[in-house]
Amino acid sequence: MIEVPEQGVERSAMVIHANWSNGFLHLWCEQPTPNHDHQIEATDDSLVHSHAARPVGLPAWVQGQERTLTLRLPAIEEEPVPSVTMSRLIGRDQDEDSAAVLREFTVPTLAIKPIDAGPVLEWLVEHGDSDHDDDEHAFGGLGAGIKYFVAASRLASHLLAGHRVVPMILQDAQGELSAGWWPWLSDPMTAARVQKLVDSMPGVGRSVVNEHAHDAWSLTTDFLAAVTDARCRSTMIREEMHDTVEDADPESDPQVAWLLGLLDNTEEVPSVQGQRADIVRKVRRWISELEDRGESSDWVFGLRIAEPIADGLAADISRPDATVKWSLSFYLQSVDDEEIVLRASDIWLIQRERIVISGLTLENPQELLMAELGRASRHYKKLEEALDSSEPIEILLDSQEAYAFLRENKPILEEQGFVVQSPPWWESPSGRLGARLKIESDPAETMFDENGDPDGAAPQLGLNSLVGYHWEIAIGDTTLTLHEFEQLAQQNAPLVRIGGKWVEIRPEDVQNAIKFIGENPGGEMELGEAMQLALASDSSQTGLPVTGLEATGWVASLLGGEDGASIKLPELETPERFNGTLRPYQSRGMSWMSFMEQFGFGACLADDMGLGKTIQMLALMVHERTVAPDGKVDPTLLVVPMSVIGNWMKEAQKFAPQLRVMVHHGVDRLTDDSFSEAASNSDLILTTY
Structure with missing residues (x-):
């Protein structure tokens, strides 16, 4: 026990509080009178809590370190407002505190290690309350933070008793590996219990100024993780589990390296640089198999494949070389609102374990992203490359790999509940090789008079008019010349750029196009028949998509084209025999x-x-x-x-x-x-x- 000088205030007049910060449970006392024996000083950002002191008179087995904490607490001017428990103890009317504002105060604490947090908290409940008047160790009252972390410690014990823990591996930004034991909070019943606990966290419990930014979920899960890890390691040491791998070589066996970071007090995973990616990939894949989130989750894992955007990476109608890369990036998407998307590049910038986006809660986004990435890698092995990174954002594919992903892997991933976003042209007929009907007709100026009306001397115009036609090979709005089509057929590349746009070239489409053009040389037919052929053809009959028609002459003018004189819409007057006036x-x-x-x-x-x-x-x-x-x-x-x-x-x-x-x-x-x-x-x- 740390010897702390008596401060002239009986323990029975003190309220003991607890806060969690930097891997320690911090205990501090609140006394009714000012503490004049402080060894700490105010800073520019915080005041010294005038009524705070370190706990005294704790049992000898309680080991702790002298520390300080900065808390954001209610204050009137520069004086902290007594806690609810202290106000009740001294008979203070809390209505007096209506004008309070939050100020930062520094308090002296006794920092307890995670392994001792549970026993100390249980001892305080058993002996440290004023209800035990005959107990020499009793304090005047237990603060709300003490009661909260008692409940959290008991939840950790419940999870351990139910074997609801998993070994984990972490990789920092420098690539160094560490191992730990984490509580498993993902099943619905456990998650609901944790959420209920988090919702009950008192303000003083989340008042610490630290990296958790007063977030109740982040503080609670960090406490649960630290306590769980400490208790698991204590059990492993007591059972001498480290001896089971003492003679094994961690450099030749990644599993041994991982175990060495789990079986004693050393978190470090011994490994050489070349091993780390393999260790991380195998562990994350194993963890991902513990739970299939799929469609039951509030957030779904998404992949977005994007075409190369830099100009000049691939020439038109040429086979892309190995330097042309497609990006397959990762994101999380809300199930309730598909417009809410969080990209992996943004997820790795998040410093909190729980965030709220547009009213929707996302817990442990980085952990969820990695778990779902691991699950997706079971269906698309190429994703294993991303598991080698500590902060994966995307992987790069060449054109052959991109095509294989779109044709083969995309449907499989979607069947497993993942979202896959592909370029707009991928599932559009305009993004494939197709046939377009070219209709040729006489110039418009020879068929209409100066008012845009049909010339009486010209043949009767309409759907029954004979027009010339022939078929052309086209991709989207781009018509291919015979030379371009022959060049395209020789490339044998599934994805090429044509007219500055990426398109899919299926081998069967090329063969069907050659066959179709050979069997349909063109000729003359009625306009109505030609339009029906172009707009109502079945690709199962033609062998490739029919993408529409293009016209010249008066037909182009009639259909709104730019070739030839435009046909003027006659402006009719309201008939004289019509009883009314048209707007x-x-x-x-x-x-x-x-x-x-x-x-x-x-x-x-x-x-x-x-x-x-x-x-x-x-x-x-x-x-x-x-x-x-x-x-x-x-x-x-x-x-x-x-x-x-x-x-x-x-x-x-x-x-x-x-x-x-x-x-x-x-x-x-x-x-x-x-x-x-x-x-x-x-x-x-x-x-x-």
Whole structure:
């Protein structure tokens, strides 16, 4: 026991407190009167706690070191506010402390080693409280910190009794290895118990100014880890477990090196530089197999493969050499919110064991990242390279490895619950070799008059017009010349850059392209047939994706292309016989539908509800009958929900009363010849489904 001079205050008037810092349990006393025997001085950042003293009168078996701690405690001006226990002891009204603010105070402490923390805390509970009036060792009261760390110590004992501990290995920034025994907190029941304990931590317990930054979880798990490690080592020494590897050579056996850091008081793992990566990789892989987090975790491990971004690393349509590297980087992603992502490069900058991001808690992010990386390496062996690093961020792949990862390993990792982010083009047809239909038609200026309307002398334009066509090989928006395609076929490279973009070149696509072009030399067909061929072809029939069409001449103008004169959309006036005035956007809608019908195209008017699609359609019907040479137009069939048939009849009567409306619905609807006769004498036939 450390001899401490008596300070003139009875123990029965003192409150004893506990804090955890720098691997020691620090005990200090709070007394009701000022302590004038301090051997410590104030600093620029902290004041001396005027009522603090080191514990006195502890049993002789309690071994400790004289230390000091800086605490952030409530204060009024420069005087610390008495603790709750002391206030109760001296009868102080805590309402007097409403104006208190936090100030830093230095207190003298007795620092207890982790191996002795449990027995000392239990002794204080048994003998150190004022409830034991007949005990000469009794203090006036136990601070909230004492009671908290008693509960934490008992939790550590519970975990040890249940063998809920695992051997671990750590690697510092310089690559040096150390071993330790850690409590296993990952199963749901244990994690819930630890969380409940952490939530109950009193303010004085987390008041220490140190690297834990007043974080209750970080302080508690650090205490549990230190106590667990100390007790496990004590057992190993008592059982002389070190003798089992005494004659083994740690330089030839990584497991022996690890054990030497676990079986006595030496944490250092003896190893030479070349062994360390192998030791760390094997231990982390073993640890990762203890728990499959997978989809049950609140955070999921992610991998992002990124294409080389430096210009000039790979020339267009050439096989990338070994210097072209793809990055496979690591991150953690929230299961609840996929937008919340924490990159590995940021994780290694975190100094706390528990952080909160956008309201979501992430505990032990570095430990979780390493555990999940180890689990992922069981499904993708290339990741074992990352386990060699103390702070892995990414691994680099050449183009062949990147392609193998995307084609083979990505699906496997995703099946195991990992997230894999690939370049946008990877699963897009535009990122693969495909066929594009080229439609050739006469120049637009020869087919339309100066107003943009079809020239009466020109052939009838529309989907039935004959056009020339041929197929081209393309990747995305880039059309390949015959020379470029032959060059591409010779590369035999799965990933190449074309037009400055990386694309996938499958060997089967190259062969299918050669076969398809050979079997489809081109020719003439109707425009509608050509468009259907380009936009509705099945790749199972063509052998490779059909990526769309490109047109020249009047077809390009019609489809919005830049080749040839653009076709002017006729601006129709509201028909004179229409009882109403169309708004500008409604007039454009009617004009557009008339234009599309003129060329034989279907149309979909997708105005929002309430913007007048009904009156636009009625206006179009009036316009058609106004411009028809003899005023006769075949009847229009309108299929609508049954609930709006009445509205259509009402609107037609209001805006276009000259239209003859026939309702074909219900048990009394006409059939056969009677229907044909009635329909031929109608302008609008309303029916439902």
